[in-house]
Amino acid sequence: MPTLVLLRHGQSAWNLENRFTGWWDVNLTDKGIAEATAAGTAMAAAGLDFDIAFTSVQTRAIRTLNLALEAMDRLWLPVTKNWQLNERHYGGLTGLDKAETAAEHGDDQVRIWRRSFDVPPPPLAPGSPYDLSADRRYAGIAIPAAESLKDTIARVLPYWEGAIVPELRAGKRVIVAAHGNSLRALVKHLSGISDADIVSEEIPTGRPMVYDLADDLTAIGRRYL
Numbered sequence: 736m737p738t739l740v741l742l743r744h745g746q747s748a749w750n751l752e753n754r755f756t757g758w759w760d761v762n763l764t765d766k767g768i769a770e771a772t773a774a775g776t777a778m779a780a781a782g783l784d785f786d787i788a789f790t791s792v793q794t795r796a797i798r799t800l801n802l803a804l805e806a807m808d809r810l811w812l813p814v815t816k817n818w819q820l821n822e823r824h825y826g827g828l829t830g831l832d833k834a835e836t837a838a839e840h841g842d843d844q845v846r847i848w849r850r851s852f853d854v855p856p857p858p859l860a861p862g863s864p865y866d867l868s869a870d871r872r873y874a875g876i877a878i879p880a881a882e883s884l885k886d887t888i889a890r891v892l893p894y895w896e897g898a899i900v901p902e903l904r905a906g907k908r909v910i911v912a913a914h915g916n917s918l919r920a921l922v923k924h925l926s927g928i929s930d931a932d933i934v935s936e937e938i939p940t941g942r943p944m945v946y947d948l949a950d951d952l953t954a955i956g957r958r959y960l
């Protein structure tokens with residue numbers, strides 16, 4: 736049976752501060768570090784092992800993966816990093832306080848921005864301090880001005896099909912360390928969740944999600960460790 740584990744990064748500095756983060760690169764908090772290490776310990780205790788790992792180009796996911804693999808004595812595993820596993824781009828909301836934004840625009844609007852299938856947040860304003868176009872990790876990439884979940888799916892799924900599925904088909908045991916919404920994109924696809932029902936899918940920080948996959952990679956079920 737193919738092995739696939741999805742792991743959202745541990746608590747980040749802006750998770751703690753309740754700020755919209757998206758593509759902005761923030762680090763883990765001490766709690767996030769502990770969550771990542773505990774995730775690795777739990778995976779090892781559950782008898783899980785991996786042959787290859789995938790993550791985004793964002794520090795919080797990369798460090799979470801490294802800490803989890805370190806706890807499993809597997810820091811030597813091959814790791815592939817790709818921007819297509821990044822968090823969804825929060826556009827003009829990047830850096831804002833989530834509660835203050837809800838007080839200004841209303842809870843319903845903020846829920847739509849955060850959880851709807853196809854409504855993107857407002858675009859990043861020109862000249863924003865959160866503009867990443869000069870960041871060389873994104874050289875040659877058309878950085879979006881904002882992304883809905885639908886937009887996120889449109890760049891996560893080609894990566895899933897093109898880079899991750901071939902490894903699973905070759906019998907490799909795979910861990911993907913990524914983000915709340917890039918993983919919602921993947922879970923929506925794998926578990927066949929409707930556009931309406933994906934609104935209530937929440938993925939907690941630092942908890943390994945183990946997929947039960949049939950040999951043809953059809954999802955039979957999923958559970959958190």
Ligand SMILES: O=C(O)[C@H](O)COP(=O)(O)O
Pocket residue numbers: 754755756757758822825849914915916
């Ligand atoms: O980008 C962020 O702010 C978080 O990683 C996820 O935020 P959300 O819970 O608003 O989707």
